[in-house]
Amino acid sequence: MKLKGQHLLSVKDISLDLIDELFIVAESMRPYAGRQKVTRVLEGAVLGNMFFEPSTRTRVSFGSAFNLLGGEVRETTGLSNSALAKGESLYDTAQVLSGYSDIIAMRHPKAGSVKEFSLGSRVPVINGGDGPNEHPTQALLDLFTIKNELARQNKSIQNLSLTLLGDLKHGRTVHSLCQLLALYRNLKIQLISPAELAMPTKYVDLLVNAGHQVEVGTTLEQGLPQANIIYQTRIQEERFSSQQEANLYRGYFRLNKQIYAQHCQPDAVIMHPLPRDSRNEANELDNDLNAMPGLAIFRQTDNGILVRMALFACILGVEDIIQNYEQTV
């Protein structure tokens, strides 16, 4: 596959053919992720899991995905715990860590930093999120989830009516997702945010130029009734100049059972890249939705394992030989 030996730094590196191939491999990972089968295909390989910005699911699912393929994981968490805090350059850090690893997953608060790091790396680098810029593996697992959720309703991606909701200015997951969706044609996409937190024009233009029907709005009523997938996002407090500024937008677009019943299609699917801000003043996705079948947020996080296993297998070129390394359960 084209991914073999390559960095994954941006969704710009991804084509429709590659998505189709990758998702077939991701589906083939289900028995390994579900422990019905065991493979040791990456035995002896090391993942350098370098997270210089907070993370729960991306960091742990990268590590778990690598372990499920039989590999070992070495981690760094937090800028202050690394030699970057002593002034070491990303280039030098990459030269060093790539001598210890077969592949590196990295997150960093600065846009463009993972690309800069990759220039010094002797092994493939996967972008686990670089500041407000991109989060390509999240976009892939989001698209995988969208396709799976539509398939559960006997629909395809061509039936998609997607509403992206919340902080569309700072949310790197929605920036990457828009770029992936621009590979398709004739979808319905609603972009709903406070006016000050609107989707950057370059992504709106990308969607419009792809031939999608794009609506931009500022109220829930403009975004919910027509959507079969609703993708809620958090106010990205860490990207604002102050907490006070972020507070202006907290709780702006709450979703709860009552709002869902009032405005949404009865089988509308709710996604969120997580974490959801469950403090009272924000509460963008209320716990009273937890038991609803349309809430796909934990199917989404489970899918992160499948997609990241598939990425490791394809980048390290073992996707066709996994079965040769199966062990009995």
Ligand code: CP
């Ligand atoms: N979705 C996501 O990137 O979550 P984490 O910040 O917990 O990795």
